[in-house]
Amino acid sequence: xxxxxxxxxxxxxxxxxxxxxxxxxxxxxVEDAKIHVTQYRGFEKFCEGRxxxxxxxxxxxxxxxxxxxHVVASTKAIDEIxxxxxxxxxxxxxxxxxxxxxxxxxxxxxxxxxxxxFIYGFDAPKEDRNIFKMMQTHPVMAKDGIILRAFGQKxxxxxxxxxxxxxxxxxxxxxxxxxxxQKEMILKEIPNAMKIAQGALKYFKENLHKFQxxxxxxxxxxxxxxxxxxxxxxxxxYDGVLRFIDSEGNILEEGIDPQNYKDYIGxxxxxxxxxxxxxxxxxxxxxxxxxxxxxxxxNIASTCGTxxxxxxxxxxxxxxxxxxxxxxxxxxxxxxxxxxxxxEKIEExxxxxxxxxxxxxxxSKVSKNRGVGCSEAPRGxxxxxxxxxxxxxxxxxxxxxxxxxxxxxxxxxxxxxxxAFVDGNNITDGALNRVEAVIRCFDPCLSCSTHAxxxxxxxIEVRDHNKNIIKVIERx
Amino acid sequence: xxxxxxxxxxxTIWLDGCSGCHMSILDMDEKLLEITPFIDVVFSPYVxxxxxxxxxxxxxVEGALSTDHDIAIIKKIRENSKxxxxxxxxxxxxxxxxxxxxxxxDAVLQKGYFDLADINESKKYPSQIVPxxxxxxxxxxxxxxxDYFLPGCPAPYKAIYEMLKAxxxxxxxxxxxxxxFGK
Ligand code: SF4
Numbered sequence: 001x002x003x004x005x006x007x008x009x010x011x012x013x014x015x016x017x018x019x020x021x022x023x024x025x026x027x028x029x030v031e032d033a034k035i036h037v038t039q040y041r042g043f044e045k046f047c048e049g050r051x052x053x054x055x056x057x058x059x060x061x062x063x064x065x066x067x068x069x070h071v072v073a074s075t076k077a078i079d080e081i082x083x084x085x086x087x088x089x090x091x092x093x094x095x096x097x098x099x100x101x102x103x104x105x106x107x108x109x110x111x112x113x114x115x116x117x118f119i120y121g122f123d124a125p126k127e128d129r130n131i132f133k134m135m136q137t138h139p140v141m142a143k144d145g146i147i148l149r150a151f152g153q154k155x156x157x158x159x160x161x162x163x164x165x166x167x168x169x170x171x172x173x174x175x176x177x178x179x180x181x182q183k184e185m186i187l188k189e190i191p192n193a194m195k196i197a198q199g200a201l202k203y204f205k206e207n208l209h210k211f212q213x214x215x216x217x218x219x220x221x222x223x224x225x226x227x228x229x230x231x232x233x234x235x236x237x238y239d240g241v242l243r244f245i246d247s248e249g250n251i252l253e254e255g256i257d258p259q260n261y262k263d264y265i266g267x268x269x270x271x272x273x274x275x276x277x278x279x280x281x282x283x284x285x286x287x288x289x290x291x292x293x294x295x296x297x298x299n300i301a302s303t304c305g306t307x308x309x310x311x312x313x314x315x316x317x318x319x320x321x322x323x324x325x326x327x328x329x330x331x332x333x334x335x336x337x338x339x340x341x342x343x344e345k346i347e348e349x350x351x352x353x354x355x356x357x358x359x360x361x362x363x364s365k366v367s368k369n370r371g372v373g374c375s376e377a378p379r380g381x382x383x384x385x386x387x388x389x390x391x392x393x394x395x396x397x398x399x400x401x402x403x404x405x406x407x408x409x410x411x412x413x414x415x416x417x418x419x420a421f422v423d424g425n426n427i428t429d430g431a432l433n434r435v436e437a438v439i440r441c442f443d444p445c446l447s448c449s450t451h452a453x454x455x456x457x458x459x460i461e462v463r464d465h466n467k468n469i470i471k472v473i474e475r476x
Numbered sequence: 477x478x479x480x481x482x483x484x485x486x487x488t489i490w491l492d493g494c495s496g497c498h499m500s501i502l503d504m505d506e507k508l509l510e511i512t513p514f515i516d517v518v519f520s521p522y523v524x525x526x527x528x529x530x531x532x533x534x535x536x537v538e539g540a541l542s543t544d545h546d547i548a549i550i551k552k553i554r555e556n557s558k559x560x561x562x563x564x565x566x567x568x569x570x571x572x573x574x575x576x577x578x579x580x581x582d583a584v585l586q587k588g589y590f591d592l593a594d595i596n597e598s599k600k601y602p603s604q605i606v607p608x609x610x611x612x613x614x615x616x617x618x619x620x621x622x623d624y625f626l627p628g629c630p631a632p633y634k635a636i637y638e639m640l641k642a643x644x645x646x647x648x649x650x651x652x653x654x655x656x657f658g659k
Contacts, residue, residue: 040609041492041542042576042584061572064496064630112502112522130523135512143509150505163503164496164630266594281594 028424068101069377080371090173104152105378111145123430173361217420219328219413222247224290258374292380294334306344493539497564503633543607
């Protein structure tokens with residue numbers, strides 16, 4: 001038997017498109033596996049020559065799932081260029097909108113994309129593994145997911161003007177103050193949102209025992225972790241400083257100002273993916289592999305700073321026995337805790353009198369020629385760096401997108417899962433679904449990271465070394 | 477919608493778009509539950525089908541055409557779909573996706589993979605396994621016949637709901653009550 005290649009294309013139930021290749025050796029054993037992100041949009045180029053004022057609206061369109069993160073990073077970069085500090089009300093409005101997005105995005109991953117695997121199992125017929133089937137067999141759970149996601153989206157719509165690509169976050173603060181009626185409307189829905197979130201957490205924990213093999217082999221390995229954090233060690237998604245820790249929990253770098261991100265993060269290009277691979281510069285490439293996102297944030301933070309989330313954080317931390325949790329399957333767990341945190345924090349911010357004060361925005365003129373905006377997007381740390389002329393024309397842009405940070409870890413993860421589950425002599429749909437499910441753990445937003453798109457084919461192409469197709473296996 | 481005897485075989489795909497138009501489909505919220513009994517989602521990022529199936533009644537396409545594979549898939553979609561709906565401004569005009577046309581694909585690739593990379597051992601743009609970028613991003617109707625256009629960035633969820641409902645019930649609506657370009 002010759003060396004072969006399995007191609008899963010497109011990867012489904014992820015937010016974006018990619019394909020996976022699995023190389024088999026002569027005996028049908030897995031040799032290697034890779035994710036290929038297959039589209040590139042070129043924002044960093046085509047933003048050159050635009051006015052800085054256009055950047056939030058343009059860069060929001062990198063992603064329809066986390067546009068708020070881009071608007072936040074973009075306006076923070078511009079705040080820096082304008083040397084303006086938004087009034088507290090403006091900052092709080094931004095934070096609420098940002099948390100609402102984290103809530104809706106995590107909900108989307110859990111209910112709409114991943115829970116079919118938990119409900120029906122990874123080996124279920126592929127026709128069943130989706131939210132539409134869930135609507136028939138588990139209507140309450142499906143509806144809960146819809147309502148919880150809608151709760152986040154409605155907050156964004158109310159305060160940001162629009163659910164997708166909102167315009168309410170502007171340089172210098174926010175566009176509009178929060179009205180008392182809006183505050184009441186949101187607060188009224190909080191108890192139900194919390195009930196749904198806790199129900200999801202309970203469901204997840206009760207079913208965890210079914211997935212021990214997946215927990216052990218879905219990207220479970222030592223790596224570095226990176227996230228924003230408050231100087232006092234509490235969880236932070238909007239502001240804060242950058243911290244890197246190693247797999248033992250040692251702090252490698254403390255208190256990094258995001259403006260200096262380039263001293264720590266390098267980007268490497270691979271020939272077979274449009275997604276670049278960021279790495280921690282002091283360790284080099286590819287040794288400097290790190291993970292970002294909910295798992296990284298909860299590994300790095302010592303507390304969430306809200307009571308219910310903190311209660312659950314203790315259980316989460318216990319999984320690592322005092323060290324970081326290394327199993328990427330627990331990204332799901334971490335996201336559920338962050339949903340609870342987001343609901344608590346939104347309530348806290350809405351009840352803060354500062355939040356509804358009149359002044360939400362400050363104006364200023366271009367005062368610096370460079371600015372970096374950094375925030376924690378649902379999927380991890382996001383950087384926007386702009387250079388401008390004194391008239392405010394953009395001359396250079398660099399974006400490091402949350403998902404991109406996880407590129408090295410996702411690749412290592414699918415290889416680990418392929419080794420654990422794929423037998424080249426008897427390729428099953430369930431095994432391939434598991435390889436895809438590793439990607440779902442990371443919840444990659446590929447549309448955002450480069451704009452990914454795979455060619456569409458249900459077939460697994462088996463190829464020899466020269467990439468000649470020697471056999472085609474139908475996916476079902 | 478009680479009188480619709482046959483389920484609509486529905487496919488959805490995002491090409492070079494930001495997924496915002498697909499999120500807008502989900503933004504129908506509870507109305508999704510009202511619509512789903514009348515549709516069969518046979519292909520979509522939300523389900524696990526890998527190959528575009530035959531005999532699709534309606535395919536909703538988000539995004540513009542920007543790679544050689546986009547061209548191939550949109551032709552395949554046309555062959556296998558009774559109706560194609562271009563969802564959102566990217567699919568209809570190129571919109572944000574076509575902004576790179578001002579520079580051409582070489583310039584955007586040079587920027588991303590040489591100027592803004594610390595390590596590029598192959599000294600090439602990504603070219604293995606990944607599809608090739610077209611030099612000009614195209615709206616759908618430049619390559620295939622499009623039956624319906626639903627503008628907006630994203631196409632608003634209300635417009636998507638009204639459009640789907642009308643298609644299921646087989647009646648005409650004036651969609652410009654619900655959306656416009658750039659909305
Ligand atoms: S039209 Fe707007 S929302 Fe839709 S894909 Fe294009 S950029 Fe995204």
